[in-house]
Amino acid sequence: YSERVVIAKSITMLGVSQTFEKPTLEGQGDNNIITIYGSPNVIIDNLTFQNGDGDVIGGGAIYSEQANLEIYNSLFQYNSVSGDGKGSAIYSTGAVTKISESIFKNNISLDGDGGAIFIASGEVDSSEFQNNTSGNKGGAIATSSNGMVTIERSLFIGNQAANIGGGIYIGANALVVNNTIVNSSSNSDPVIASAIGASVDVINTIAWGND
Secondary structure, three states, rough: OOOOEEEEOOOEEEEEOOOOOOOOOEEOOOOOOOOOOOOOOEEEEEOOOOOOOOOOOOOEEEEEEEEEEEOOOOOOEOEEEEOOEEEEOEEEEOOEEEEEOOEEOOOOOOOOOOEEEOOEEEEOOOOOOEEEEEEEEOOOEEEEEOHHHHHHEOOOEEEEEEEEEEOOOOOOOEEEEOEEEOOOOOEEEEOOOOOOEEEEEEEOOOOEEOO
């Protein structure tokens, strides 16, 4: 499916397939794939998002400013943003963003924060981030300057940021627990970095081979 999707009401998008592959939403490198307006409750499950382009706005696959967004068992690959656009796969600054059992790989933010995702508040759980790139902060994940984010039980491999936070950059408050961060790189703080005044608790998290 290659048409742009605009959402303004609460909806559940469930990918159903007769094979083992998830149904694919294809951005073709032209636009972001899903734009969410207003503050609906949006649930996404078992879909692949690829080749979305969020330009300088952000969110190559999904862009949302106010919605409550939940994402389960989905794959995000080869999505991008340019300029200082944030969150090459997902930009979500609503009150609640929940991402679970999902994979993010080979996404790129050319000069902005969040090589895979940029979020304000919520939870990232049991997900995998591989070879995502940020031109500034947070090779895999970057968070905004307000809100609370929990990142748990997730695997980070080979993510990189040009400036700071090769794996994760925290802009406000975060709990980082039971994660593994491997082979991340950045100019400074290649594992986890945070803004001045941010409150970050890191518990039982393995960091290895980061540069």
